[in-house]
Amino acid sequence: MSSNGAQPASKQARTMAEIADLAGVAESTVSRALAGSRRVSEETRARILSLVEESGYRINARARSLRTQKTRTIEVVIAISESNRQHFSDPFFSQIVASIADALAENGYDLLLSRACPWTDIMGADALASNRADGVIIIGQGRNPEPLARYAETRKNVIVWGADIPGRDYAVVGSDNLLGGQLVGRHLLSQERNRVVFLGDIRHVEIGLRHRGCMMALTSAGAAQDQTLTLSMPFDSASAYQATQSLFRSGAWHDAIFAASDLLAIAAMQALADLNIRVPEDVAVIGYDDIALASYMTPALTTVRQDTAAGGRALVENLLTLIEGGTARDVVLPTELIVRRSCSAK
Amino acid sequence: MSSNGAQPASKQARTMAEIADLAGVAESTVSRALAGSRRVSEETRARILSLVEESGYRINARARSLRTQKTRTIEVVIAISESNRQHFSDPFFSQIVASIADALAENGYDLLLSRACPWTDIMGADALASNRADGVIIIGQGRNPEPLARYAETRKNVIVWGADIPGRDYAVVGSDNLLGGQLVGRHLLSQERNRVVFLGDIRHVEIGLRHRGCMMALTSAGAAQDQTLTLSMPFDSASAYQATQSLFRSGAWHDAIFAASDLLAIAAMQALADLNIRVPEDVAVIGYDDIALASYMTPALTTVRQDTAAGGRALVENLLTLIEGGTARDVVLPTELIVRRSCSAK
DNA sequence: TGAGTGATGGCAATCGATTGCGCAAGAGCC
DNA sequence: GGCTCTTGCGCAATCGATTGCCATCACTCA
Numbered sequence: 001m002s003s004n005g006a007q008p009a010s011k012q013a014r015t016m017a018e019i020a021d022l023a024g025v026a027e028s029t030v031s032r033a034l035a036g037s038r039r040v041s042e043e044t045r046a047r048i049l050s051l052v053e054e055s056g057y058r059i060n061a062r063a064r065s066l067r068t069q070k071t072r073t074i075e076v077v078i079a080i081s082e083s084n085r086q087h088f089s090d091p092f093f094s095q096i097v098a099s100i101a102d103a104l105a106e107n108g109y110d111l112l113l114s115r116a117c118p119w120t121d122i123m124g125a126d127a128l129a130s131n132r133a134d135g136v137i138i139i140g141q142g143r144n145p146e147p148l149a150r151y152a153e154t155r156k157n158v159i160v161w162g163a164d165i166p167g168r169d170y171a172v173v174g175s176d177n178l179l180g181g182q183l184v185g186r187h188l189l190s191q192e193r194n195r196v197v198f199l200g201d202i203r204h205v206e207i208g209l210r211h212r213g214c215m216m217a218l219t220s221a222g223a224a225q226d227q228t229l230t231l232s233m234p235f236d237s238a239s240a241y242q243a244t245q246s247l248f249r250s251g252a253w254h255d256a257i258f259a260a261s262d263l264l265a266i267a268a269m270q271a272l273a274d275l276n277i278r279v280p281e282d283v284a285v286i287g288y289d290d291i292a293l294a295s296y297m298t299p300a301l302t303t304v305r306q307d308t309a310a311g312g313r314a315l316v317e318n319l320l321t322l323i324e325g326g327t328a329r330d331v332v333l334p335t336e337l338i339v340r341r342s343c344s345a346k
Numbered sequence: 347m348s349s350n351g352a353q354p355a356s357k358q359a360r361t362m363a364e365i366a367d368l369a370g371v372a373e374s375t376v377s378r379a380l381a382g383s384r385r386v387s388e389e390t391r392a393r394i395l396s397l398v399e400e401s402g403y404r405i406n407a408r409a410r411s412l413r414t415q416k417t418r419t420i421e422v423v424i425a426i427s428e429s430n431r432q433h434f435s436d437p438f439f440s441q442i443v444a445s446i447a448d449a450l451a452e453n454g455y456d457l458l459l460s461r462a463c464p465w466t467d468i469m470g471a472d473a474l475a476s477n478r479a480d481g482v483i484i485i486g487q488g489r490n491p492e493p494l495a496r497y498a499e500t501r502k503n504v505i506v507w508g509a510d511i512p513g514r515d516y517a518v519v520g521s522d523n524l525l526g527g528q529l530v531g532r533h534l535l536s537q538e539r540n541r542v543v544f545l546g547d548i549r550h551v552e553i554g555l556r557h558r559g560c561m562m563a564l565t566s567a568g569a570a571q572d573q574t575l576t577l578s579m580p581f582d583s584a585s586a587y588q589a590t591q592s593l594f595r596s597g598a599w600h601d602a603i604f605a606a607s608d609l610l611a612i613a614a615m616q617a618l619a620d621l622n623i624r625v626p627e628d629v630a631v632i633g634y635d636d637i638a639l640a641s642y643m644t645p646a647l648t649t650v651r652q653d654t655a656a657g658g659r660a661l662v663e664n665l666l667t668l669i670e671g672g673t674a675r676d677v678v679l680p681t682e683l684i685v686r687r688s689c690s691a692k
Numbered sequence: 693t694g695a696g697t698g699a700t701g702g703c704a705a706t707c708g709a710t711t712g713c714g715c716a717a718g719a720g721c722c
Numbered sequence: 723g724g725c726t727c728t729t730g731c732g733c734a735a736t737c738g739a740t741t742g743c744c745a746t747c748a749c750t751c752a
Contacts, residue, residue, distance in 0.1 A: 015738060026702045031740055041700065058475040062412045063738035066707050071408065073458075073478075088447070089638055094440035101434070101461050108470065110478065112419075113457045115447050124454065129404035131708095132419075132456065237642055266642050273644040292435055296583055296612050298619040298644055361708060372732045377710055387730065409708035412737050477738095 013055035022051050034059065065131075073110040074319060075133040076100055079117045079140050079148070088115065090235070090263050091291040092306070096139060096161065099312025107320060109134075119151040128155055135319045141165065143203045159319045159328060161311065163205045171328035173314045176335045177206045180304040181213020183337040184258050184286050187302075188214075189221050191343065193256040193284055197247065198230045199240055199268060200260025207260040210288060210304075214258055229254065237267035244271035252282050256343065262287035262294050262303055269297065269342065284343035299341035307333050359401035368397050380405065411477075419456040420665060421479040422446055425463045425486050425494070434461065436581070436609055437637040438654070442485060442507065445658025453666060455480075465497040474501055481665045487511065489549045505665045505674060507657065509551045517674035519660045522681045523552045526650040527559020529683040530604050530632050533648075534560075535567050537689065539602040539630055543593065544576045545586055545614060546606025553606040556634060556650075560604055575600065583613035590617035598628050602689065608633035608640050608649055615643065615688065630689035645687035653679050 013019045020027045025044060033040045033048040040048075051057075065071045076097060078088050088094065097113070104111050112133055118126040127133040135157030141148055145165055152158045152170035160172050188196060196218065202208040211230065218228060231247065233239040240259065247254075248271070257272075259265035265287030269279055279285050279299055287294060290305035314331040322328045359365045366373045371390060379386045379394040386394075397403075411417045422443060424434050434440065443459070450457050458479055464472040473479040481503030487494055491511055498504045498516035506518050534542060542564065548554040557576065564574060577593065579585040586605065593600075594617065603618075605611035611633030618625055625631050625645055633640060636651035660677040668674045 016740095017738080027739075028703080028741075029701055032701085035740085039700065044700080056475070058472060058477075060412075060738050061470075061473075061476040061478045062408050062417065063477075063707090064740075066406075066408045066412050066709095067738080067740045069707075076459075088444040089437060089441050091435060091437055091440070094437070094443075095435050097440075097459075098434040098461075101459055105461055110473070111459045113422075113443075113447055113459045115444075115451055124407075126404060127407075127456070129402070130407040131404075131409075132407045237638065241642070263639075266639060270642040270644055270646070292583065293609075293612060293639065296587070296616040298616055300616070362710095363708080373709075374711075374733080375731055378731085381710085385730065390730080406708055409737090410710075412739095413708080413710045415737075 013051070013057040015060070016057075019048065019051055019055065019057055022055070023048050071110075071132060071134050072108060073112050073133045074100075074104055074316075075112040075114055075118070075127040075136045077114045077117060077136060077138045079138055079142055090261065091293065092261060092263075092289040092308070093139060095291065095308040096312055099309045100137060100316055101312075103313045103316035107316065109316075109320075117147070117151075119147045128157070135159070135323050137161070137315050137319060141205045143201065143205075145205060157319060157322050159315050159322065161315060163209055164330060164332075165205050171318055171322075171330055173311055173318060173331040173333070174206070175304075175306045175311070175333045177209035178213040178216075180288065180306075180335045180337075181210040181215075181258075182217045183213075183304060183335065184210075184288075185214040185217025187286070187337055187339065187343065188256050188258070188284070189218065191256075191284060191345070193343075194218060194221075195227045195254045196229070196256045196258055197244075197254045198228065198258050198260075199233065199243065199264050201232050201235060202230060203232070204235075204260075210258075210260060233264075235261070235264070237263055240264035240267035241271045244268040245275065248272060248275055248277055248283070252277050254283065256284040256286070258286045258288075260288055262289045262291045262301060265301055265303065265342075266293075266297060269299075269301070280341065280343050286343045290338050294338075295340060297342070302340045302343035303338050305336045305338050359397070359403040361406070362403075365394065365397055365401065365403055368401070369394050417456075417478060417480050418454060419458050419479045420450055420662075421458040421460055421464070421473040421482045423460045423463060423482060423484045425484055425488055436607065437639065438607060438609075438635040438652070439485060441637065441654040442658055445655045446483060446662055447658075449659045449662035453662065455662075455666075463493070463497075465493045474503070481505070481669050483507070483661050483665060487551045489547070489551075491551060503665060503668050505661050505668065507661060509555055510676060510678075511551050517664055517668075517676055519657055519664060519677040519679070520552070521650075521652045521657070521679045523555035524559040524562075526634065526652075526681045526683075527556040527561075527604075528563045529559075529650060529681065530556075530634075531560040531563025533632070533683055533685065533689065534602050534604070534630070535564065537602075537630060537691070539689075540564060540567075541573045541600045542575070542602045542604055543590075543600045544574065544604050544606075545579065545589065545610050547578050547581060548576060549578070550581075550606075556604075556606060579610075581607070581610070583609055586610035586613035587617045590614040591621065594618060594621055594623055594629070598623050600629065602630040602632070604632045606634055608635045608637045608647060611647055611649065611688075612639075612643060615645075615647070626687065626689050632689050636684050640684075641686060643688065648686045648689035649684050651682045651684050 016027050016030045020030045033045040101111050116122050116125045138160045141162040158170050162174050200207045202211045231243045257268050269285050287301050287303040290303045294301040294303050318328040362373050362376050366376045379391040447457050462468050462471045484506045487508040504516050508520050546553045548557045577589045603614050633647050633649040636649045640647040640649050664674040
């Protein structure tokens with residue numbers, strides 16, 4: 001353990017009391033010096049700071065948070081599906097989490113990542129109740145928004161990524177899923193495609209809205225309802241691949257697929273390719289999310305962008321406002337159709 | 347706020363002392379009852395448990411951890427690149443984090459997600475020193491493994507995902523990058539492709555090994571060194587796309603691309619497609635990681651699988667062993683070439 | 693000279709759970 | 723009847739930082 005010269009073999013201090021001893025002052029003075037209180041002289045503060053530096057001392061966060069009743073930690077819960085725990089690997093979710101992480105870091109907050117909903121009965125799942133976090137960001141309302149609504153009713157610092165659904169009394173940040181669906185529907189019409197397959201589990205609130213928006217646009221233009229088909233399925237690529245394959249195996253009657261997420265769209269495109277069905281010539285494909293890889297598909301994927309960067313920021317800002325005693329406001333992010341090759345001119 | 351009948355308007359207890367009052371016992375007894383100590387009678391325990399249930403009481407984690415000196419929290423740091431903070435959205439990393447999250451949850455640990463290296467000077471970056479975590483998992487050694495090595499020297503509970511490099515005294519879990527590279531090299535030879543482009547920043551330890559393995563295989567078979575080209579570049583799709591495009595713009599002299607990650611490979615494939623260069627007929631493409639989407643590319647991507655599920659588990663097991671006072675052992679995960687269309691028979 | 697003022701800094705209570713030690717009551721034994 | 727065990731539970735110290743309140747000191751001003 002040949003330590004280099006950078007760190008003179010000085011006392012290693014683990015607690016404030018030790019620093020106080022070294023500096024010959026009281027603990028309270030050290031605490032104030034570190035907190036930047038103006039009640040300690042510059043001279044004393046400098047002395048303390050240099051001792052802290054030398055000794056590698058760090059304030060014990062758990063002791064501090066016990067005393068201050070603040071953890072400076074936010075829990076982030078990925079909760080969109082109760083059955084399928086693979087969601088975190090959906091690039092859309094990791095993009096959101098990444099931007100939340102950045103926004104939190106900027107504000108000096110830690111990020112506690114959870115894979116279990118706090119309202120399940122799993123012991124210790126509720127970080128808020130056990131004082132491990134000051135607030136919670138829930139990503140997704142899931143197929144059944146009831147438990148979330150009940151959970152949020154009794155907590156104060158909860159913000160949700162999702163849709164504006166009735167019966168909620170928590171603030172929501174999200175994109176306009178209905179509009180997103182409409183944009184897709186209109187675009188399909190402009191391409192003269194009206195035999196559309198929708199891929200996704202419409203029992204999810206957000207996805208249901210995307211579906212409805214699209215159908216509204218199609219039918220309002222007089223497209224026959226019965227030319228569209230909805231394939232309800234779990235939220236994973238394998239299911240999307242299989243569903244697409246079995247639908248198109250005997251040839252393509254439909255001329256477009258609208259998938260509830262890019263992940264599903266990509267799997268669908270692969271299924272079509274394997275059947276030698278051309279995209280977009282025979283069947284156009286549109287996804288949702290605009291994940292980073294969407295533009296690198298061949299053909300590049302047409303999709304509805306969800307601005308995860310803005311979303312993460314809005315979630316965090318809202319939550320911090322709430323924590324500071326303010327009021328959260330719902331945020332609807334702009335929604336934009338990104339037209340790429342997979343659904344452009346035939 | 348019309349509460350339903352499930353929760354009779356019973357006392358809300360926030361602390362153990364309140365539970366103790368309600369039960370007519372001492373705090374210590376409550377604590378023991380909750381901890382499952384055999385020193386309280388079943389009768390007392392049952393009474394306490396039902397009170398806890400009714401009142402919705404949850405042990406205050408920060409008070410407990412102050413007393414027990416354990417946080418039951420692990421910090422996970424994504425640190426592969428100092429300059430590029432976008433890594434978390436690389437599906438490979440989110441897959442690893444997801445599997446770490448699962449393994450930690452199974453063991454009752456929380457996961458603190460960090461985007462800043464604990465050895466930077468950013469205030470509060472060091473969760474270990476400030477007692478916010480019991481251990482740290484570092485994902486990636488980065489281009490410069492020195493700071494990590496120095497950091498790990500003075501800490502006890504550190505586990506790293508990465509490569510077996512000299513000068514480290516921390517335990518490492520990772521796949522055999524050299525072998526991975528060799529598998530790729532041999533496969534390329536078997537396809538009679540020896541004018542290979544390597545895409546990636548070989549200053550990253552792991553990527554350097556992949557590169558070296560591939561080159562070893564190629565040259566050992568007599569392939570001329572000067573037929574291979576190494577394009578060093580940041581770790582993002584855009585760079586990969588551009589590099590590939592400008593290299594192949596004037597036609598394809600090379601007949602294969604080996605990319606350091608699937609993300610880069612996918613971007614490269616897109617660049618080739620945009621130049622009307624056929625994959626695999628004209629140029630074969632091989633990636634690394636086998637992310638979930640790799641098999642859904644068109645053509646499906648040949649790649650070297652890194653078993654993120656096993657990796658996450660091994661990281662967590664190792665770290666928990668360390669925390670319990672045991673010794674960590676290096677783990678080299680099996681490495682496997684997954685041959686798909688993007689590089690199979692011409 | 694004495695009261696008033698401002699700048700520093702210390703004392704001790706506090707946050708909430710854990711745990712070593714001690715005590716009391718009842719059981720078992722000779 | 724006296725003794726030792728066992729079982730069940732309470733007392734109080736402890737983890738480490740924060741903060742309201744008080745003490746001290748050096749000046750200033752009247």
